[in-house]
Amino acid sequence: MVFRDPRDYQMISLSSLLIYGIGWLNFEINVLSCLTIITSALLTQYYCTRFFLPSPLDIKSPLISSLSLCLLLRSNSLWLMSLTAVITILSKFTLRWRGKHIFNPTNFGLVAMMLLTDHIWVSPGQWGSTAIFAFFLISLGSLVIYRASRTDVTVAFLLFYSMILFGRAAWLGDPWQIPWHQLQNGGLLLFAFFMISDPKTTPDSRVGRIFLALLVAMGAGVVHFVLFRNNGLLWSLAFFSLFVPVFSKELTTFKKLPTLTPNLRS
Amino acid sequence: MKHLFTAIILLTALIIPLPEVYSFCGFYVAKADTKLFNQASQVVIVRQADKMVLTMANDFQGDPKEFAVVIPVPTFIEKGQIHIGDKTLIDHLDAYTAPRLVEYYDENPCSPYRMYDIAPSAALKSEAAPQRAKKDGHGVTVEAEYTVGEYDIVILSATQSDGLETWLTENGYRIPQGATAVLESYIKQKVHFFVAKVNLTEQVKLGFKYLRPIQVAYESPKFMLPIRLGTINSNGHQELFIYTLTSTGRVETTNYRTVKLPSDKELPVYVKDQFADFYRALFDQQVQAENMKTVFLEYAWDMSWCDPCAADPFSPKELRDLGVFWLDNAETSQPPSPRWGGGGGPAPAVFVTRLHVRYTADKFPQDLVFQETADRTNFQGRYILRHPWTGEDSCAEAKEYRKSLPERHRQEAQELASLTGWDIDKIRQQMNLPLGDEKSSPNNSWWQKLWRK
Structure with a gap:
């Protein structure tokens, strides 16, 4: 089965993960919350393409962003879930640099809301560490990556992050079980395959992407092991995304995309 | 009070599988050559910002002179930061958050308006001055030594x-x-070690027959x-109960899944006399189903009310x-009323979470x-x-009701x-139900039900 648009793979993968999460892992999110997020995202996209930056309506991009939000965002308030979806989509239209997004929209939506309110949270441990599931996730994700030609940033990130975890364990004299357990985490793989790999936010050059992967992995390590805070991956990616235009060697040759195209990725 | 005490005893008996020795997250370092095991512990964490x-509640049952515990703590601990708590409060918290049975009595189906609430069944019912930074030989620094209550406490830091x-x-x-390896890992993470043992003279002076919880x-x-x-x-797995008291909401683990215990299940009424066995079997079954890889949520509730309490x-x-430090006027306020809060004074902004984990290394x-x-x-x-x-009564509803009972x-x-994984035939025996799979009985086949008059 061949899909013309890699985003189709992405939507199927994310939907399957969501169904697995709700049906088997008892994620603290229900169908109503998911529908709220998806509807808010689609309406925001419609509004923006209609009145803000007139362009053809693209529904795949907001669908991908909102599916990612369903997987990560938790709140008791439907209103805050809706607001997060709105902020997520708005960031694509407002926070731009030479035709590219500064932040991965889902990453921005989550981080902005975590800064703004105490009433949303992300549950990094709820994926568990079942190895079979990790493999399942990887295989699903690799399809997307393969099609999206951004395998390098994912591989580099996983490599650097593994080196940090195993290096730390070696230094502390901990058994390998510990870094291995830390790696067997659905949240981490989701981040590596679906968030950091976003071609709309990563540098266009391979060197730039690998450098970004290194910075994000190190940043996440600092958040977890120096600052002792959770969600290090999200904080780190949001922080270093700010510097992508600065360190990208391709600064001047950032691929200029049309303001909005039907192929806009989340 | 007597009832409360009985309930506490029952509760403790139920949820704690009576370990030979009861421990917190540190390990016991026996002073004599006694075989010691760690099997279960209770910890209360109060946290804001x-x-x-x-x-740390220890239910140590051996000779007090053999009690000693080493706990890694992230910072240096001054004497004023250590307090000896009241064990009954932890027992109370245990009783308050324990899984519970509720009973309902069916109403007469001939006179509707059914199901009123039931009575909840009670769950299962100074000292030496600090001598800071005394360097010792082996790369170990005795940061401080205190006697607090019946405990002698040493705060250590180490380099090797x-x-x-x-x-x-x-x-x-x-x-x-x-x-060694675990200690080395903690040392490199620059933690301090909180080492406590019982000061027998102080214990005799204070007159406590059991070891009180240490609060830090x-x-x-x-x-x-x-x-x-x-x-x-530890010998085999360990059992740990963690109660968190926070101001915002439920607490969960970020490096392991936190899973809710199955709840709101209707059980045969005979379970009333075997609730302790039921809960133990239920927990065993859940641990097995999750391959002992998850932390279980047993209670999460705003403490301004409870239903049933x-x-x-x-x-x-x-x-x-x-340890809830963000409450003001603690002495003057009354306890909140059961069920909907508000009886006496402002409801305390405290959210309690009870986590239960069975674990091995x-x-x-x-x-x-x-x-x-x-x-x-x-x-x-x-x-x-x-x-x-x-x-x-023999109204039509009563007939229908009676017909529905066997299926229920x-x-x-x-x-x-x-x-629980218990044998279905034994359960049926206890309930006086026919043995074997009723589904296969011709009287219960779907077509029988369809055209049954």
Whole structure:
């Protein structure tokens, strides 16, 4: 089965993960919350393409962003879930640099809301560490990556992050079980395959992407092991995304995309 | 009071599988050559922002002179940060948050308006001045030594794990095999070690027959519980109950899945007399189903009310004694009324979470790391007994009702069997139901039901 648009793979993968999460892992999110997020995202996209930056309506991009939000965002308030979806989509239209997004929209939506309110949270441990599931996730994700030609940033990130975890364990004299357990985490793989790999936010050059992967992995390590805070991956990616235009060697040759195209990725 | 005490005893008997020795997340370092095991512990964590009060209840049942515990703590602890708590408060918290049975009595189906609430069944019912920074030989620094209550406490920092081991051994502590690597890991993470043993003279003076819980207050971004040391000298798995009292919402682990215990299940009424066995079997079954890789949520509730209340609600003073430091006027406020809060004074802004984890070093290689979520959804392990109506009215509804009872009992039996893994035939026997799979009985086939008059 061949899909013309890699985003189709992405939507199927994310939907399957969501169904697995709700049906088997008892994620603290229900169908109503998911529908709220998806509807808010689609309406925001419609509004923006209609009145803000007139362009053809693209529904795949907001669908991908909102599916990612369903997987990560938790709140008791439907209103805050809706607001997060709105902020997520708005960031694509407002926070731009030479035709590219500064932040991965889902990453921005989550981080902005975590800064703004105490009433949303992300549950990094709820994926568990079942190895079979990790493999399942990887295989699903690799399809997307393969099609999206951004395998390098994912591989580099996983490599650097593994080196940090195993290096730390070696230094502390901990058994390998510990870094291995830390790696067997659905949240981490989701981040590596679906968030950091976003071609709309990563540098266009391979060197730039690998450098970004290194910075994000190190940043996440600092958040977890120096600052002792959770969600290090999200904080780190949001922080270093700010510097992508600065360190990208391709600064001047950032691929200029049309303001909005039907192929806009989340 | 007597009833409360009985309930506490029953509760403790139920939820704690009577370990030979009862331990916290550290390990016991026996001063004599006694075989010691760690099997179960209770910890209360009170936390807001980065301020934390940790209460460790030990139900140590051996000779007090053999009690000693080593706990990694993230910061230096001053004497004023250590307090000796009240064990009854932890027992109260245990009773208050324990899974509970509720009973309903079916109404007469001939006169509608059914199902009123039931009575909840009670759950299962100074000292030496600090001498800071005394350098010792082996790369171990005795940061301070205190006597607090019946405990002699030493705060250590170390640069070498073998040095720490030597220090502990030279000072009369017995170190379990395999501790070196774990100690080294903690030393490199720059933690301090809180070492406590019983001061027998003080204990006699104070007159307590049991060891009271140690409370430590400190400030640290680390919201975690060290469990690795506790697995070293344990025999098989360990059982840990963690109660968190926070101001925002439910607490969960970030490096392991937190899963809710099955709840709101209807069970055969005979379970009333076997609730302790039921809960133990249920927990065993859940642990097995999750391959011992998850932390279980047993209770998550806003403490300003409870429904049903498995024990008396907490007064602000009791909460304060447990370490809730953000409550004002604790002495004057009254306990909240059961059910909907508001009876006496402002409801305390405290959210309680009870987590239950069974672990081995193999399945839980990392220390537990927590996060407080904004989730204020109430959850309790609640099991329901529905007593059938036994009246003799013969209206059409009563006939229908009586017809529905066998099916209901069949489902209750199946529910109980699937939750506990107990033999379905034995359950049916206890319920006086026909043995074997009723589904296969011709009277219960779907077509029989379809055209039954």
